[in-house]
Amino acid sequence: MKKLCFSFLLALLACTSTLQAxxxxxxxxxxxxxxxxxxxxxILAATEREFxxxxxxxxxxxDDGRYIYEIEVLLQDxxxxxxxxDGKTGKLLETEIEDD
Numbered sequence: 601m602k603k604l605c606f607s608f609l610l611a612l613l614a615c616t617s618t619l620q621a622x623x624x625x626x627x628x629x630x631x632x633x634x635x636x637x638x639x640x641x642x643i644l645a646a647t648e649r650e651f652x653x654x655x656x657x658x659x660x661x662x663d664d665g666r667y668i669y670e671i672e673v674l675l676q677d678x679x680x681x682x683x684x685x686d687g688k689t690g691k692l693l694e695t696e697i698e699d700d
Contacts, residue, residue, distance in 0.1 A: 624660075628640075628660055631667060635688075636688055637660075637667045637687045637688060638688065638689075638690050642690060643669050643671070643685050643687075643690060644658075644671070646685075647671055647673060647683060647685075650692075651673050651675060651681065652675070652676055653675040654674045655671060655672070656672040656673065656680065657670075657672040660687065666686065666687070666688070667686075667687025667688060668685070668686065668693070669683075669684070669687050670682060670684050670685075671683045671685070672698075679697055679698075680697070680698045681696065681698065682695075682696045682698060683695055683696075684696075
């Protein structure tokens with residue numbers, strides 16, 4: 601019985617996190633439609649032009665009412681950088697080379 605309850609709780613948590621991810625996707629989609637946020641594809645195209653490599657991770661955050669894209673890239677020389685873009689304008693705000 602305890603094992604069944606634990607399995608049920610795990611399944612419930614998985615559904616909750618999926619719903620949250622779906623909600624985040626909808627929030628971003630509506631922000632793009634309203635012109636508050638550039639599409640991720642546009643940001644990634646700029647990233648690939650300036651910093652050729654492999655995208656490892658993308659995060660979208662809202663900080664003080666402003667959307668921020670954080671993109672982690674594995675450069676061709678093996679270094680990992682984190683790029684921070686203004687989500688509305690696409691302006692590169694910060695470049696940080698990550699330490700090993």
